[in-house]
Amino acid sequence: MADQLHHDNQDGWVGKEPYWKDAVFYQVYPASFKDSNGDGWGDIPGLISELDYLRDLGVDVVWLSPMFESPQKDMGYDISDYQAVYDRYGTLADVDTLIASCHDRNMKLILDLVVNHTSDEHPWFKESRSSKTNPKRDWYIWKPARYDPDGNRIPPTNWRSYFAGPTWTWDDNTQEYYLHLYGSFQPDLNWENPSCREAIYQDTMRFWLDRGVDGFRIDTVNKYSKRTDFPDAPITFPGQPNQPAAEMWCNGPRIHEFIREMQEKVLTPYNHALSVGELSNTPLPSQVLPYVSAANRELDMVFEFSMIRLGTGGAFHGKYLYQPYPLSELKAHVATWQTFLEGTDAWHTVFCENHDNGRAVSRFGDTSSHKNWEGSAKTIALWQGTLTGTLFLYQGQEIGMMNMPRGWGIEEYKDCESMGFYEEAVASGDQDRIAKTMDGLRILARDHSRLPFQWDGSANAGFTGENVVPWMRVHDSAFEDGLNVKAQKEDEESVLGFYKTVLKLRKEYGELFVHGAFRHLLPEDEALFVYVKEGVESGRRALVVLNFSAEEQALSSRGVTVARALGCEEGEEARLLITTLRERERLGIESPERLRPWEGRVYVNFAEGA
Incomplete structure (x- = not known):
């Protein structure tokens, strides 16, 4: 991109491209990945046993979701000891082995950094709530009660939490409220306190960097700086006691100061350890740019959520009241963040699944039949694999894992x-x-992504022993239609086989797919997603044509031809680089005009005879 600065491992933000731009990241949710000891809960030794699977897939960096000591009320995002491992996951020695095992395979490992809040069982909070004069009192955010005209005690503000209910909980011992943006068991740390910040850097970051981890995915990275005047939020939901108030804590007045300090004091001294931030409620490129501008020296990249949040009813009231949307809206979000990079010194991420959302093939694809499931899972792979930015995959995405069956009741939901x-x-x-x-929960719930990984077609899908009760029910699809690793390894044209091919092509044509400029075609079309990728230096171009529908679609009826879209000059020809179709289905594909249901293709311009 124009005027782009980069940072490398020795000389700061100048020089060669950093490794993480071209890398493929893979998120592991440890409770659900692989159980090695038969207790029904995934663990670190189980992950270690499958590192060769990840390497063979094409993964360069493993992102491990929280495995720290925790009461597990929010699956480890409520940490009670940053320097200990939850015993069902294993031990510190197991983490050391994991780090070494990744490095032995030329892979890297990043951990989840959860420092907006702790568990209410963390020693810091226990001290903080012990008395108003405790030295750690100000490490959390405490406020006195207010009283309504009738003398009833009410919270300091009317803010609503992400998990429903107020953001304040009353503490009888010290007769004040503490702030928590999430559950009442997750009190927010007070980043305004420099001693608290230094403890965060030392106990939660340097401790793990000293053990050899390569960086962090940073949870809730833009919520550390709150408005310290604590005003009430506007009434946007009349009759409700608690109101959405993200503007009170997202992108707050000191947030960039805090992140730069984290970078300068911790990440830069450790060979510019990787940082990828979770940036919620920040939908404008102008808001995101300061976080990832190389000149600002804050974060390497962030997750922005406009596209992946499609279908939700908002982050607060009615989040799970599903809102249908057209394909054109999804495409508009993708185009915004693809073109965001042009002319900037910024970088971005590419993803469509994580631990907080329903499965991509169930949300953006089609699971109405086995054929449509396979076609749409491959089309999603081709979509993700050809976008500019760093690619993040979530466990099971590469085999097309689906949402829970609709017939499962609320008793199967644990989140x-x-x-x-x-x-x-x-x-x-x-x-x-x-x-x-x-x-809405059947489509969007976080639970869907947390079902046990489907390794084979045996009882419990090879996630744990056949006579063990897993912590979450295994999906019925693990036992049918080949929706597991073992079956797909035996089929080179499976979803898994296709992901391997796409990841190889993504690296082979990195100038186009990882770094290329994005040009949107047919932005208003509600069936086809079509775009051109162009190499900034070589001028080589790729045309990506994705049929996001269960009906046959014709490019010609939209006025698009492959050669013209690629801008083929004299002596050049358009060639089919990859298609989602199986070999037996490719008869007649020489004609690029018609796409079958849930078919995707990529064409590239080549010199004739090359």
Whole structure:
């Protein structure tokens, strides 16, 4: 990109391209990946046993979701000891082995950094709530009560938490409220306190960097700086006691100062350890740029959520009241963040799954039949694999894992957020709201991504022993239609085989797919997603044509021809680089005009005879 600065491992933000731009990252949710000891819970030794699988897939960096000591009320995002490992995951020695095993395979490992909040069982919070004069009192955010005209005690503000309910919980011992943006068991740390910040850097970052980890995915990275005047939020949901208030804590007044300090004091001294931030409620490129501008020296890249949040009813009230959307809206979000990079010194991420969302093939694809499932899973792979930025995959995405079957009841949902919204709907007594919330959960709930990984077709899908009760129910699809690793390894044209091919092509044509400029074609079309990628230096071009529908579609009827879209000059020809179709289905593909249901193709311009 024009005027782009980069940082390398020795000389700061100048020089060669850093490794993480071209790398493929793979998120492991450890509880659900592989159980090595038969207790029904995934663990670090289980992950170590499958590192060769990840290497063979084409993974360069493993991102391990929280495995720290925790009461597990929010699956490890409520940490009670940053320097210990939750015993069901293993030991510190196991983590050391994991680090060494990744490095032995020329892979890197990053951990989840959760430092907006701790568990209420963390020693810091126990000290903080012990008395108003404790030295750690100001490491969390405490405020006195307010009182309504009738003398009833009410919270300091009317803010609503992400998990439903207020952001404040009353503490009887010290007679004040503490702030928590998430669950009441997750009190927010006070980043305004420099001693607290230094403890975060030392205990949660340097400790693990000293053990050899290569960086961090940084949870809730833009929520550390709150508005310290603590005003009430505007009433946007009349009649509700708690109101959405993300503007009170997202992208706050000192946030860039805090992140630069983290970079300068910790990440830069450790060979510019990798940093990728979770940047929620920040939908404008002008808001995102300061976080990832190389000149600002804050974060290497961030996750921006406009596209992956499609279908939700908002982050607060009614989040799981599903809102249908057209393909053109999805494409507009993708185009915004693809063109965001042009003319800047910024970098971005490419992803469509993670631990906080439903499965991509169930949300953006089609699971109505085995044929449509396979076609749409491959089309999603081709879409993700040809976008500019650093690619992140989530465990099971590479085999097309799906959402829970719709027939499963609420008893199969374990997530604290899912249950909070469902219980809120039940408490309303509104049967229509209850039904619509359940329907939304079936599409969007975080639980879907947390089902056990499907290794084979045996009982419990090879995730754990056949006579073990896993912590979450294994998906029925593990036992049929070849939706598991073992079956797909035996089929080179499976979804897994296709992902391997796409990842190889992504690296082979890195100038086009990882670094290329994006040009959107047919932005208003509601069936076809079509775009051109162009190498900034070579001028080589790729045309990506994706049929996001269960109907046959014709390019010619849209006025698009492959050669013209590629800008083929004299002496050049358009060649098919890859298609989602199996070999037996490719008869007649020489004609690029018609795409079959859920078919994707990529064409590249080549010199004739080359």
